[in-house]
Amino acid sequence: MATFILTGRYSLDAVRGLMAKPEDRTGAVAAIVNAAGGKMVSYYVTTGESDFMLVAEADAAEDFMAGVMVAGASGSVTDMKTVRAWSSGEFAKVAEKAGKIADSYRTPGT
Numbered sequence: 001m002a003t004f005i006l007t008g009r010y011s012l013d014a015v016r017g018l019m020a021k022p023e024d025r026t027g028a029v030a031a032i033v034n035a036a037g038g039k040m041v042s043y044y045v046t047t048g049e050s051d052f053m054l055v056a057e058a059d060a061a062e063d064f065m066a067g068v069m070v071a072g073a074s075g076s077v078t079d080m081k082t083v084r085a086w087s088s089g090e091f092a093k094v095a096e097k098a099g100k101i102a103d104s105y106r107t108p109g110t
Helices: 012-020 026-035 061-073 088-104
Strands: 002-010 038-045 052-058 077-085
Touching: 002 012, 002 061, 026 038, 026 052, 026 061, 038 061, 052 061, 061 077
Parallel strands: none
Antiparallel strands: 002 052, 002 077, 038 052
């Protein structure tokens, strides 16, 4: 499964909603990730540039991004950024593959 990290901000209306009716949003976030075919690994409310961070796994980026689209379309979250993450072991395999194909690349102007 691929690992994705999503950060974003709550909209003004979402913050007002949380103030009016405080709730732990972990279950709601897990539900949308699961509905899209993924698995939530962790969910945090954060400070700084982002209001939240989600770590999730999915078999395909399309699955995860479908859930992201639904959340964005709701208007409750904004400024979402998604990155694909690799464990150090996974990235070592990427580096090994890069080493095997490096000779096939020609730099510009050569």
